[in-house]
Amino acid sequence: xxxxxxxxxxxxxxxxxxxxxxxxxxxxxxxxxxxxxxxxxxxxxxxxxxxxxxxxxxxxxxxxxxxxxxxxxxxxxxxxxxxxxxxxxxxxxxxxxxxxxxxxxxxxxxxxxxxxxxxxxxxxxxxxxxxxxxxxxxxxxxxxxxxxxxxxxxxxxxxxxxxxxxxxxxxxxxxxxxxxxxxxxxxxxxxxxxxxxxxxxxxxxxxxxxxxxxxxxxxxxxxxxxxxxxxxxxxxxxxxxxxxxxxxxxxxxxxxxxxxxxxxxxxxxxxxxxxxxxxxxxxxxxxxxxxxxxxxxxxxxxxxxxxxxxxxxxxxxxxxxxxxxxxxxxxxxxxxxxxxxxxxxxxxxxxxxxxxxxxxxxxxxxxxxxxxxxxxxxxxxxxxxxxxxxxxxxxxxxxxxxxxxxxxxxxxxxxxxxxxxxxxxxxxxxxxxxxxxxxxxxxxxxxxxxxxxxxxxxxxxxxxxxxxxxxxxxxxxxxxxxxxxxxxx
Numbered sequence: 001x002x003x004x005x006x007x008x009x010x011x012x013x014x015x016x017x018x019x020x021x022x023x024x025x026x027x028x029x030x031x032x033x034x035x036x037x038x039x040x041x042x043x044x045x046x047x048x049x050x051x052x053x054x055x056x057x058x059x060x061x062x063x064x065x066x067x068x069x070x071x072x073x074x075x076x077x078x079x080x081x082x083x084x085x086x087x088x089x090x091x092x093x094x095x096x097x098x099x100x101x102x103x104x105x106x107x108x109x110x111x112x113x114x115x116x117x118x119x120x121x122x123x124x125x126x127x128x129x130x131x132x133x134x135x136x137x138x139x140x141x142x143x144x145x146x147x148x149x150x151x152x153x154x155x156x157x158x159x160x161x162x163x164x165x166x167x168x169x170x171x172x173x174x175x176x177x178x179x180x181x182x183x184x185x186x187x188x189x190x191x192x193x194x195x196x197x198x199x200x201x202x203x204x205x206x207x208x209x210x211x212x213x214x215x216x217x218x219x220x221x222x223x224x225x226x227x228x229x230x231x232x233x234x235x236x237x238x239x240x241x242x243x244x245x246x247x248x249x250x251x252x253x254x255x256x257x258x259x260x261x262x263x264x265x266x267x268x269x270x271x272x273x274x275x276x277x278x279x280x281x282x283x284x285x286x287x288x289x290x291x292x293x294x295x296x297x298x299x300x301x302x303x304x305x306x307x308x309x310x311x312x313x314x315x316x317x318x319x320x321x322x323x324x325x326x327x328x329x330x331x332x333x334x335x336x337x338x339x340x341x342x343x344x345x346x347x348x349x350x351x352x353x354x355x356x357x358x359x360x361x362x363x364x365x366x367x368x369x370x371x372x373x374x375x376x377x378x379x380x381x382x383x384x385x386x387x388x389x390x391x392x393x394x395x396x397x398x399x400x401x402x403x404x405x406x407x408x409x410x411x412x413x414x415x416x417x418x419x420x421x422x423x424x425x426x427x428x429x430x431x432x433x434x435x436x437x438x439x440x441x442x443x444x445x446x447x448x449x450x451x452x453x454x455x456x457x458x459x460x461x462x463x464x465x466x467x468x469x470x471x472x473x474x475x476x477x478x479x480x481x482x483x484x485x486x487x488x489x
Contacts, residue, residue: 005051011035015067015471019047024275025054030406032067032472037464041417044069046076052275053081057283058089060347060354064406066361067468068415068460073097074278077360077416080409085284085342086353090272091293092281093254095357097338098247100296101303102205102238103173103362104384104412105334106395107311108224109318111231111326113211113484120442122321123209123485127444129317130207130310132200132489134447140197140309147194151183154301155308155334163198164308170373172334173363176304178297185242185295186249193242193302198309202447202489204454205237207310208386210393210481217478220397223379224332226479233329234393234481235310236386238338243299250292254280257288284355293340300339307334332395333382335362337412345407356407364398364410364475383475387414387462389443389454389486390436394466396475410475414462423458424449436486445488454488 008020012030017038019029029050031038046069053075054063060082069078074094083089116122131138140163142150150157155176158164169175185193200207212230215221226232239246258265258272258280265277272281282289311331318327340357347354365372365381372381380398387393396410404410418426429451436443445451452458463480470476 003048005047015468019051021054025051026056026059027054027062029054029063029065031065031069032411032468032474034468037067037468044071046071046078049074049076050079052279053079053095055275056081056083056090056092056279056281057272058083058087060084060352061345061407064409066409066411067465068360068411068413070416072359074276075357075359078411079359080356080361080406082345082354082356082407083284084352085355089284089355090281091284091289091340091355092279092357093247093251093292094278094280095359096247096296096340097359098244099238099338100243100246101300101336102338103303103307103334103336104386105235105307105311106332106382106384107233107235107314107329108226108332109231109233110328112229113231115326116231116322119484123442123444123487125321126207126317126485127487130200130313130487131198132202132446132487134202134489139195139199142194142197144190147190148183150197150305151185151298151301153177155304158197158305158308163305163312168308168311168331171331172304173336174371176308176334178300180294180297182294183298185246185298189242189245189249192245193240196240196242197306198313199240199306200237200310200487200489201240202450205489206389207314207487208234208389208483209485210234210483212479213392213482214480215478216480217397217476220379220478223375224382224395224478225330226332226395231484232481233314234384234386235307237306237310239299239303240306242302246295246299250295251280254282254288254292296340300336304334333384335384337362343407354407358409360412361409362412363408364396364404365408366399366402368401383410385411385413385462385466388456388459389483390439390441390456391462392483393481394462394477395479395481396466396469397478398475404474406474411465411469414459414465416458417460418458420453423455424452427452427455427457441483442485443488444486447489450488
């Protein structure tokens with residue numbers, strides 16, 4: 001993976017660069033960036049990864065890297081790539097990632113900041129009662145039958161178990177259900193899922209209390225139920241060990257089908273040659289392709305249920321501290337960040353049945369999309385963008401109608417600027433915690449190194465990412481959210 005792509009790079013406008021099709025690419029590649037943003041990330045290897053994804057069989061339209069792009073497994077994080085499933089399109093687990101349906105849920109309360117008398121005490125209570133960390137300790141123990149139902153029915157199954165509300169479903173992407181037929185996972189994956197429902201995990205996952213600091217689109221904010229000064233909660237987590245195991249199982253199986261072939265990797269069985277083994281893919285309708293797709297859907301359902309269970313834990317703790325009358329929590333929306341979905345898109349004037357890989361990217365549906373609840377009609381889908389724990393997060397909106405040119409996709413966060421190892425070398429977790437405390441941000445982390453790894457300095461400027469996303473016409477800003485308390489693994 002060299003840098004010959006730079007010879008084919010051209011600036012399209014103030015927020016977009018194009019890498020023209022060359023070599024073995026089957027499509028152009030688009031980078032959401034301006035000159036300064038691209039220069040600041042010039043040593044990032046992800047543009048080369050993006051070029052590689054454009055070499056997948058059946059790629060249609062353009063391969064995209066959102067403004068939060070950074071290096072990932074095979075695909076860049078921030079990557080959006082679609083393949084034609086009715087043609088020779090493939091599905092690649094690397095285009096989803098190991099944390100299947102890692103995503104974000106935004107919950108709104110009716111509280112203002114002055115109605116929470118002791119934020120430090122509330123943060124401590126949440127840290128003590130919201131299970132976090134690499135293990136599944138503290139999770140909801142599920143029988144084999146209950147887990148199977150969660151895999152088949154998603155967030156609705158969690159609500160049936162008392163770990164969510166059925167009225168929340170209309171405010172979850174795909175109504176909290178990725179439909180499928182075959183929900184067979186390995187014994188190891190099932191074991192890892194049996195005790196981790198309702199847990200945050202570690203790394204960049206969090207539960208964060210926030211205040212709506214500024215509203216910039218009042219019509220959309222009203223439709224979303226947001227107003228300045230309001231206390232909200234953002235939950236960022238995914239399918240935990242179950243999803244990681246699903247990805248590991250299928251990545252291993254698919255990569256074993258490829259053999260070194262000069263500078264490339266080749267599967268003679270499928271007549272596919274790829275520049276990177278981590279892109280290992282199967283024809284979408286092959287036995288292997290469908291086995292991964294179904295398992296991914298099941299893991300995605302577990303993630304929806306997991307965020308639902310964490311929402312219930314939040315409700316229970318707010319009620320215990322503030323009383324039932326003052327602790328009403330409603331779901332604004334819940335989005336996937338790591339998923340592959342079969343969607344209809346118009347490509348060069350023709351309708352295409354596409355498998356859209358979104359790895360570190362979120363959908364941004366238009367306000368006339370039939371999947372959205374009526375309250376988002378003419379407004380667009382809420383697009384949830386966590387930033388870093390010391391700066392801000394954002395709520396965006398999809399188009400008022402129709403779709404954007406990136407397969408109705410947007411960025412998913414600020415995007416890493418430092419690797420985790422580089423962040424640990426440069427940043428002291430203890431000093432960072434004191435700095436954040438001085439800013440009125442109460443942070444609790446179970447793992448000593450996680451604060452350094454997730455420090456604001458390790459991430460791109462979220463406001464810059466939002467500006468570029470808006471300038472590229474992908475989604476429009478609605479509200480800026482300032483952190484108050486952060487619970488991490």
